[in-house]
Amino acid sequence: MIYTVTCNPALDYVVALDCLRVGALNRASASEVQPGGKGINVTTVLHRLGVESTALGFVGGFTGRALEEALAGQGIRTDFIVLTHGLTRINIKIKAEKESEINDSGPVVDEGAWSALEARLLGLKRGDVLVLSGSAPSGVPSDCYGRLLALLAGRGVEAVVDASGPLLLEALRYRPFLVKPNRQELEELMGETLSDEAALVRGAYWLREKGARSVLVSLAGEGSLLLDEAGGLHRRGAPRGTVRNSVGAGDAMVAGFLAGWQRTGDYDQAHRWGVAAGSAAAFSTGLPSARDVAALLAELP
Ligand SMILES: Nc1ncnc2c1ncn2[C@@H]1O[C@H](COP(=O)(O)OP(=O)(O)OP(=O)(O)O)[C@@H](O)[C@H]1O
Numbered sequence: 001m002i003y004t005v006t007c008n009p010a011l012d013y014v015v016a017l018d019c020l021r022v023g024a025l026n027r028a029s030a031s032e033v034q035p036g037g038k039g040i041n042v043t044t045v046l047h048r049l050g051v052e053s054t055a056l057g058f059v060g061g062f063t064g065r066a067l068e069e070a071l072a073g074q075g076i077r078t079d080f081i082v083l084t085h086g087l088t089r090i091n092i093k094i095k096a097e098k099e100s101e102i103n104d105s106g107p108v109v110d111e112g113a114w115s116a117l118e119a120r121l122l123g124l125k126r127g128d129v130l131v132l133s134g135s136a137p138s139g140v141p142s143d144c145y146g147r148l149l150a151l152l153a154g155r156g157v158e159a160v161v162d163a164s165g166p167l168l169l170e171a172l173r174y175r176p177f178l179v180k181p182n183r184q185e186l187e188e189l190m191g192e193t194l195s196d197e198a199a200l201v202r203g204a205y206w207l208r209e210k211g212a213r214s215v216l217v218s219l220a221g222e223g224s225l226l227l228d229e230a231g232g233l234h235r236r237g238a239p240r241g242t243v244r245n246s247v248g249a250g251d252a253m254v255a256g257f258l259a260g261w262q263r264t265g266d267y268d269q270a271h272r273w274g275v276a277a278g279s280a281a282a283f284s285t286g287l288p289s290a291r292d293v294a295a296l297l298a299e300l301p
């Protein structure tokens, strides 16, 4: 079973405008509320691809209930810890000439809630996969992903980490199966601009030396680079299409990779599935359907 952890889920309020005018009244041409948070997006896309997973994390207040209801309505399995104080955040995604985002900080997760998450994770079994994605909420230390992996060390649980800065760095010593930084996250970690292909490859090797078993560097419209466990490099461009909403493309890529890996056990094929799902997300208004992913898979070598 695949479990995703979203410590700081969200309702994504996606607003379309012809043009965003800062300091003026803007009227939306369309809007939509979608369940959000990186791990939740991974679980949603896995579900659509026919791979069952359970979304774990923390929810609170009326927004938390709305999130749970929206996921249950799609038949998505969740096992959230309900916070006694605070509201699940609402993140604003503005689609105008450019995409802009405002992500709230989210509710405080207290020690009791954190211990409840740890207790849930201790129920994971050998062969289970744990996906740790997204930012840490207030009240939780920046090495929290490392701590969760320390708890599971030696239990045969495979980890996937999609996070930035110390959240990712502190998880590396537990030898995660896969990490998925985007270009900016890799640049921040390395403290330099990675302007060409050779520099990106160097960045992937750097993460591998620090403990990641495989590294998938996502490069938005430029596709992605995979450094696999055996040191094999795989480079794939992104298919062409009309970008409608690139929020969640990275999460769809992680889900696609895991679905491809479950089906084939082959890094190159898993990478192909990852690119197809990531790009299908970028070309959809929300997260992609299985049909969207299949259409792009058919185009990829
Ligand atoms: N403009 C685009 N055109 C085609 N494919 C895209 C585009 N943007 C993203 N993708 C696909 O999605 C994958 C992941 O995208 P990206 O690198 O933007 O991830 P990310 O920064 O983690 O995204 P997010 O945080 O919004 O979920 C890319 O490797 C690519 O396959």
Ligand SMILES: O=P(O)(O)OC[C@@]1(O)O[C@H](CO)[C@@H](O)[C@@H]1O
Pocket (backbone or CB within 6 Å): 008, 010, 012, 035, 036, 037, 038, 041, 091, 103, 133, 134, 135, 136, 247, 248, 249, 250, 251
């Ligand atoms: O604030 P975080 O946790 O870094 O990112 C949260 C978020 O932007 O990530 C998802 C897209 O990847 C959205 O559904 C959600 O709003």
